[in-house]
Amino acid sequence: MHRARRRFGQNFLHDPAIIEQMLTAIAPRTAEHFLEIGPGSGALTRPLLARGAQVMAIEVDRDLAARLDQWDAARSGALQVIEADALSQPVAPLIEASGQALRVVGNLPYNLSTPLLFHLTAPATGIHDLHLLLQREVVDRMAAGPGSRIYGRLSVMIQARCQIEPLFEVPPGAFSPPPQVTSRFVRLIPHAEPPLGDTDTHCLSRVVAAAFAQRRKTLRNALRGLVDDAGIAAAGIDPGTRAERIDLAGYGRLARILQHSSEQA
Structure with a gap:
């Protein structure tokens, strides 16, 4: 029995009903290729392999990696442990x-969920979908709309990359050891046509990070040094508006x- 290690944020899923509910949502098919983040003891890995997936x-x-590497599936090549x-x-x-679009699954450690979300959704192509188990509050933030x-x-940057479908809640008792928060299973589907077109990702990230760095500031103050009042107005936005x-x-x-202003500088 593997003892959960706090430094890795380990909470192992063990509830058979929840695992089956997750598999129903994922609907894996034979020969599909999955990238699993944090397989742990293999609670989800095993049924994915049983359904003919490559993982x-x-x-x-x-x-844990050494244990998984001893599975028959690892010896046959159906399971590759990294x-x-x-x-x-790098994804x-x-x-x-x-050689085909990857389907991503994972029970992400709560202490690294935001950077992992940005990392996993960064590829512009090649990811078919992502099914992730996250802290409920993180999913709520991803799906939140303006005014909330x-x-x-997190809302803006993930929505620029993916369609977000919150699926169902997972109680603490479904894990060992149980976390002190409720989790939520979510489906992310990368946009076939990005809603912001060919907008430069780096520029978007800079604007969004500055806008939300101090939420109570107006855009006029939050974006000082990046976009001036005239630029904000040219974007059809009142400079006195707040980020949310x-x-x-x-x-x-x-x-x-x-x-545009960077290119002109």
Whole structure:
């Protein structure tokens, strides 16, 4: 029996009913290629393999990685175990190696969920969908719309990349050890046509990060040094507006203003 390690944020899923509910939502098919983040003891890995999927599993815990590497599926090639920190493992080479669009699954550690979300949704192509188990509050923030008190940087940046479908809640008792929060299973589907077109991702990230750095500031003050009042107005936005009132399209326009001014500098 593997003992959960706090430094890795380990909470192992063990509830058979929840696992089956997740599999129903994922609906894996024979020969599909999956990238699993944090397989742990293999609660989801095993049924994916049983349904004929090919799984690349990234596991940071060397003891768990070694155990998974002893499975028959690893010897046959259906399971590839990668002992690594998922944040430091580039996704693009894994997509290329699979030869088809990857389906991503994972029970993400709560302490790394936001950077992992940005990392996993960064590829512009090659990800078919993502089914992730996250802290409920993180999913709520991702799906929040303008005007909500929880609408923020995570909302804008993930919505620019993916369609978000919150699925169902998972209680603490479904894990060992049980976390002190409720989780939520969510489906992310990368946009076939990005809603912001060819807007520069770096410019969008800079604008959004600055806008939400101090939520009580108006855009006039929050974007000082990036986009001036005239630029904000040119984007069709009142400079006296606060960040949480601006929708995704508005941030796209601000990013294009910044991109244009950078090119002119």
